[in-house]
Amino acid sequence: MQSTVIEVHRHGQWTAAASLEPLGDDRARVDYLPEYIFSNQPLPISLTLPVGFQATREDLDVRAPAFLYDLVPQGKGRRLLVPMLGLRDHDALVVPLLMAGAFNPVGALRIRSAVAFYEDYTRSNPAPPGSEAGFNRRQLAQRGDSVLEHLSTHGMLASGTTGVQGVSPKFLLSEDREGLLHADMALEDVDARVHWLVKGPRNASDTDRAVLRNEAAYLRAAAACGIRVHQAERIEHAHDLLFLPRFDRQAGPDGVQRLHQESLASLAGLQGFGLPCRQNTLLHALRRHATDPLSETIEFLRRDVLNLALRNTDNHARNSAVQRLPDGRIQLTPLFDFAPMYLDPEFIPRSVHWVDADDVRVHAWADVLAHLQLEAAEVQAVRTALADFASAVAALPGTLRQLGVDADIIEACRRSIDEQARQLQNL
Structure with a gap:
């Protein structure tokens, strides 16, 4: 594995912030890039890793820094990615998944090699004509052919994303000004009106559907108790899907800001x-x-x-x-x-x-x-x-x-x- 770059989204664009040197399946070294350190008001890529030059290699634990584990695909995204990479899954398989799968994680970071992996995938698997038009909520719930083709191209084999952890099926979707949904990376930031995290039931059982159906009401109840809940009034449950407004994105007149x-x-x-x-x-x-x-x-x-x-x-x-x-x-x-x-x-x-x-x-x-x-x-x-x-x-x-x-x-x-x-x- 070759070294890659960790990018941070700031001032409306992706900026190279640090180098990521793979040293094994769960070993990696992270160093801020000099040009980032001396840039205008650089932001730390982890709250535990202040911007600056790091100690020498001998003074560092070469285990992958803890913040990188937030970006590692899990659940369905992991199961889809492992065979694509020709790997055997095991508990210590971290860095290879990170370098291929962290192309669109929640938050404000991404891995440059993962973006290249995603772009290579989309070039090799172009969407059929008509699948770019977007779809409504009912079409998403029905998993029609055009929806699956769209998600397969832009959301990594219909997983929606490899960057959301957990075992339930999840989709990162963006809604355009006409109210149609698109896989997150298929819609330009300037065209996005709302960003959604959409969750489906883990299985088809009545129990799994009940858990998902009541999650919406649970979140509203927490908000009623004074707990910090993002746009509780906009949380939707429709067609066995839970639509949650994303709180790591802020869409405004100057574009989308990633938190x-x-x-x-x-x-x-x-x-x-x-x-x-x-x-x-x-x-x-x-x-x-x-x-x-x-x-x-x-x-x-x-x-x-x-x-x-x-x-x-x-x-x-x-x-x-x-x-x-x-x-x-x-x-x-x-x-x-x-x-x-x-x-x-x-x-x-x-x-x-x-x-x-x-x-x-x-x-x-x-x-x-x-x-x-x-x-x-x-x-x-x-x-x-x-x-x-x-x-x-x-x-x-x-x-x-x-x-x-x-x-x-x-x-x-x-x-x-x-x-x-x-x-x-x-x-």
């Missing part, structure tokens, strides 16, 4: 997938980089209260992320992957937990607060904020009912809702 996005797994330095981690560690990483650590601490804790109350068990370290806003502010992204995952037939357990000083799990919020590394004044502010949150949690059954959550899900969550509300009221 840097980075998972808490990256901020915590997790170089791999499924590695053990603690909620305390993720919170500490968030606080280290957030512009307003106290405000983001409260947001993070409230989100976990809702995860527990509404039995969203899929809380792994890449299901929380931060973004860098245009004014430079660093904060948690709007909430995502928030659904009644206790229903999942694969039984997805809660994987990240709160612990005490002896690394023993704690479950009561009073115990969690006692073991957070906060100043005394901050602990009191957090305690007050969580106690104030109790009324919103206690009202969740009515909120969920009003927003259209299935009655059986509300009943299944009633005990956990009551328990979370009780704990907060007692703080």
